[in-house]
Amino acid sequence: MNSHRSRHPSVPSLLAAATIFAVTSSGFADVWLPHVFGENMVLQRQMEVPVWGKAEPGEKVAVSFAGQTIEGVADAEGRWMVRLRPMEANAEPATFVVAGTNTITLGNVLVGEVWLCSGQSNMEWTVSGSNDAAEEIAAATDGLIRHLKMPHAPSAVPVEDRETGWQINAPETAGNFTACGYFFARELRRALGVPVGLLNSSWGGTRIEPWTPAEGFEGIPALEDIRQRVAMANPASPAHKEALKAHLDAVETWLAEARKASEAGALPAPQPGFPTGLRPITEGGEPHQQPTTLYNGMLQPLVPFAIRGTLWYQGESNHGEGKLYTEKTRALLKGWRAAWGQPELPYYFVQIAPFEYGTEQPEILAEFWEAQDRILEIPHTGMVVINDIGNLKDIHPKNKQEVGRRLALLALAKTYGKSEVVSSGPRFRELKPEGNKLRVVFDSVGGGLVSRDGQPLTHFEVLGADTGFVPATAEIAGPDSLLLSAEGVEAPVSVRYAWHKLAEPNLMNKEGLPAVPFRAGEILVPDLLNQHVPEAGEYEVVYDLDLSKLGGGEVAYDVNRAAELKGKGFDRVAYMLELQKGGERPSFAFAAMDAFTDDLEQIGLPGEVPFQQAVSRLTVRSNVEGVVPGDNLEGGNIEFWTDNYGPGNSANVPGASSVDYDFGDMPSEPKKGYGSMQVHNGGARQTVMALNKWNAGPTADVGIGNQDGPNKDWTFASNAGAYSYKRLRVLVRLAKP
Numbered sequence: 001m002n003s004h005r006s007r008h009p010s011v012p013s014l015l016a017a018a019t020i021f022a023v024t025s026s027g028f029a030d031v032w033l034p035h036v037f038g039e040n041m042v043l044q045r046q047m048e049v050p051v052w053g054k055a056e057p058g059e060k061v062a063v064s065f066a067g068q069t070i071e072g073v074a075d076a077e078g079r080w081m082v083r084l085r086p087m088e089a090n091a092e093p094a095t096f097v098v099a100g101t102n103t104i105t106l107g108n109v110l111v112g113e114v115w116l117c118s119g120q121s122n123m124e125w126t127v128s129g130s131n132d133a134a135e136e137i138a139a140a141t142d143g144l145i146r147h148l149k150m151p152h153a154p155s156a157v158p159v160e161d162r163e164t165g166w167q168i169n170a171p172e173t174a175g176n177f178t179a180c181g182y183f184f185a186r187e188l189r190r191a192l193g194v195p196v197g198l199l200n201s202s203w204g205g206t207r208i209e210p211w212t213p214a215e216g217f218e219g220i221p222a223l224e225d226i227r228q229r230v231a232m233a234n235p236a237s238p239a240h241k242e243a244l245k246a247h248l249d250a251v252e253t254w255l256a257e258a259r260k261a262s263e264a265g266a267l268p269a270p271q272p273g274f275p276t277g278l279r280p281i282t283e284g285g286e287p288h289q290q291p292t293t294l295y296n297g298m299l300q301p302l303v304p305f306a307i308r309g310t311l312w313y314q315g316e317s318n319h320g321e322g323k324l325y326t327e328k329t330r331a332l333l334k335g336w337r338a339a340w341g342q343p344e345l346p347y348y349f350v351q352i353a354p355f356e357y358g359t360e361q362p363e364i365l366a367e368f369w370e371a372q373d374r375i376l377e378i379p380h381t382g383m384v385v386i387n388d389i390g391n392l393k394d395i396h397p398k399n400k401q402e403v404g405r406r407l408a409l410l411a412l413a414k415t416y417g418k419s420e421v422v423s424s425g426p427r428f429r430e431l432k433p434e435g436n437k438l439r440v441v442f443d444s445v446g447g448g449l450v451s452r453d454g455q456p457l458t459h460f461e462v463l464g465a466d467t468g469f470v471p472a473t474a475e476i477a478g479p480d481s482l483l484l485s486a487e488g489v490e491a492p493v494s495v496r497y498a499w500h501k502l503a504e505p506n507l508m509n510k511e512g513l514p515a516v517p518f519r520a521g522e523i524l525v526p527d528l529l530n531q532h533v534p535e536a537g538e539y540e541v542v543y544d545l546d547l548s549k550l551g552g553g554e555v556a557y558d559v560n561r562a563a564e565l566k567g568k569g570f571d572r573v574a575y576m577l578e579l580q581k582g583g584e585r586p587s588f589a590f591a592a593m594d595a596f597t598d599d600l601e602q603i604g605l606p607g608e609v610p611f612q613q614a615v616s617r618l619t620v621r622s623n624v625e626g627v628v629p630g631d632n633l634e635g636g637n638i639e640f641w642t643d644n645y646g647p648g649n650s651a652n653v654p655g656a657s658s659v660d661y662d663f664g665d666m667p668s669e670p671k672k673g674y675g676s677m678q679v680h681n682g683g684a685r686q687t688v689m690a691l692n693k694w695n696a697g698p699t700a701d702v703g704i705g706n707q708d709g710p711n712k713d714w715t716f717a718s719n720a721g722a723y724s725y726k727r728l729r730v731l732v733r734l735a736k737p
Contacts, residue, residue, distance in 0.1 A: 042197025112195030121204030183404025216335025309346030353390030494521030551697020635683030
């Protein structure tokens with residue numbers, strides 16, 4: 001009887017992986033199975049179980065297990081698949097047999113629940129690295145938990161096998177199991193009493209895009225650029241074939257012209273280069289970080305092995321993307337559900353823990369948590385919150401026992417129908433004003449709202465009509481609601497909870513599950529121009545621009561009245577920059593000056609005509625501490641250009657540095673480069689406002705007043721993404737007839 005292991009062809013190297021589907025069927029005269037089918041495996045109960053492999057074309061293959069024998073025939077390419085009928089759980093080891101011209105026998109096979117575990121390092125994190133590792137490993141004696149780990153192996157195209165194998169849970173093996181998956185499986189064993197198998201396909205530090213099949217990106221507008229990139233790199237796609245044909249046509253034309261040039265004794269034109277987009281997607285940088293490469297190399301070999309559901313712990317490598325992560329998850333799950341043929345495939349994931357993330361703005365992580373929470377709009381999903389068991393100094397919290405337990409609660413409640421199981425902490429439902437307080441109503445309160453540590457509830461903030469967010473007092477006011485109030489806020493209109501990267505709040509339900517971070521209510525943006533600029537009524541808005549829309553293309557103003565006002569004449573030009581971080585008080589700077597051009601098209605974001613010059617009768621208004629206000633100030637100057645620039649003071653601006661970037665710099669090549677739009681008060685040796693590198697979008701430089709450090713004019717600040725509200729208005733005072 002032939003062994004299973006001896007019938008496997010050798011696994012190709014990464015260099016050869018791209019051609020694995022092109023191997024001829026003659027190499028599979030013997031019946032062959034992928035490695036996901038192996039000794040000690042667990043098969044999914046109560047579902048059809050696909051079994052597939054290769055054999056000689058036309059060869060009959062019979063799969064026998066648990067009293068069934070299902071026959072199939074290898075197709076012209078030598079591929080075959082059969083489906084075992086649904087089976088009930090079986091903890092007694094059984095034999096799995098595949099027979100054709102040869103026979104493969106696999107022993108110690110169980111039937112139970114199978115879950116895919118995927119993501120980055122917190123999913124790959126092992127039992128040996130978790131809390132109480134020695135005790136957990138010594139206690140790992142339940143042999144009805146099985147684990148299969150996929151090797152790290154990206155691929156430009158889908159591959160059908162990777163060399164791996166199933167392991168039985170034991171002190172000798174459990175230390176290398178995925179900790180989240182293992183503790184999840186342990187809870188299922190206790191609750192369901194059936195064998196549990198874990199397919200562990202995870203890789204530390206990876207993004208979500210590599211785990212997504214190509215089909216997942218289709219039909220999602222926010223990810224169209226990724227879809228196009230993946231399609232162009234796929235040699236089977238129409239886009240790739242069309243682009244390759246165009247390149248080959250160009251090469252053929254070049255060959256003909258090069259021969260003519262050679263015959264005439266002339267130099268031919270350079271040969272057309274091979275288009276970068278047609279190269280394998282693994283050549284776009286680190287192979288394991290490129291879209292589809294880990295799905296191709298680490299998940300495709302598992303498809304369509306029957307599974308009950310999926311566990312996902314990832315996000316740290318995408319955490320700066322905010323709401324875009326929701327769309328990327330939509331693509332991931334869409335692709336996975338299509339690949340497994342399970343449109344309701346469960347997807348339970350972990351909201352990443354609070355962490356320092358260096359000098360990053362505190363709200364960025366909170367906005368990512370919000371994006372993760374929005375994933376719950378997708379049916380058959382669930383989220384575990386762990387802001388009470390993280391570690392602010394360690395991106396890998398060690399309490400994986402509780403993470404696994406909470407994932408199991410989701411599965412038991414949502415997948416296995418255990419209606420008595422409370423699987424979520426409190427989630428925001430409704431906001432109601434009550435006098436000078438706000439009532440916040442929650443769902444998923446279980447037995448009621450409590451404080452985890454018995455102390456007053458923390459990390460609640462409210463926003464008033466004329467305040468920023470301020471800390472709020474939160475009182476439990478019923479089984480499902482809180483009342484919030486804050487001194488000095490007479491009419492709060494908005495609330496946010498745990499809205500900081502270091503937030504470790506203490507609201508939970510009586511079952512011990514923490515509340516989900518959220519924000520709700522109206523974010524009021526005061527009319528700063530008319531409130532704080534007395535002469536605002538004298539000016540007409542020419543351009544109005546939401547700076548969050550900047551990046552990578554032509555400037556599209558929200559308001560553009562240049563054509564309407566053309567020819568009316570103006571004697572003053574003004575700029576109003578408004579910035580707001582989260583719910584902090586908005587800041588602004590208004591700078592007006594005598595007109596430095598009579599062309600309305602030249603006063604907006606810099607175009608072809610640069611301005612580096614003094615301006616007369618500068619007026620400055622601002623609520624930013626340190627910005628010098630005044631009327632008819634001397635020493636005003638502007639630096640408006642699209643060029644790169646250096647700190648050299650080529651214009652000899654009085655008092656400016658030739659070493660630091662400040663109010664006297666020097667444009668340089670290229671003409672369309674970094675870009676500067678700065679208004680300065682040279683008399684006070686300060687920048688009034690700055691908008692640089694605007695085509696960079698969220699990494700543009702924006703600021704009011706002098707930046708701390710040598711670069712007073714905000715050059716290299718790359719801080720635009722830190723502001724939730726950023727707006728620029730350009731105004732003129734029409735000349736009196």
